[in-house]
Amino acid sequence: MLALPVFSMDLTVLRTPKEVLARAKEFIKSTPVAPALYQIVLPGTFAHEAGFSSALTDIIIVPVVPALEALAHRMIESPESLVPPIEVSPGATPRERKAYAISHDFDVAMFRKEGIGALGHFKSAGNIALLESQFADKAVWGYTRHGEQGDESGYEYIIRRVAYDALMAWGVNVDKPVIEARKPRP
Secondary structure: OOOOOEEOOOOOEEOOHHHHHHHHHHHHHHOOOOOOEEEEEOOHHHHHHHOOOOHHHOEEEEEOOHHHHHHHHHHHHOHHHOOOOOOOOOOOOHHHHHHHHHHHHHHHHHHHHHHHHHHOOOOOHHHHHHHHHHHHOOOOEEEEEEEOOEEEEEEEOHHHHHHHHHHHHOOOOOOOOOOEEOOOOO
């Protein structure tokens, strides 16, 4: 057993040194030049289920290779396949059930956000269309900004923001979607 989890490029946990070595040998054979690296922040419940022991260890570094594009598509198009199912105890209160659901939705949005960031390394017509389709996403993250004239609270449509930022980095000319709301949650 390994001290920390090691992942394959599809986020399968490799549990033994033998599995890790086999995957490393496959990768070396198929990748003659050292690729660029990309950092993915894993959602908390996924990291916990995979065996990470603290919030300080929920980041993985992956090579920018075609398998990352496939993983990015999975993270964007079917993030639920990566998020562990919600296990709510039978005696949970409605408030606890709501908290579990919010946590699950956050993890799904986090995978999508990270997938969009990873997809930013793979410009193509299909990927441009996929990112443009994210402009209607409703996932929001709350914020409070502290300033000299008081606090400002609002919500950020994080999926829309990272999709727009990726398209801008590619030089794609698109209208900016609504990214922030400075009022109660929409």
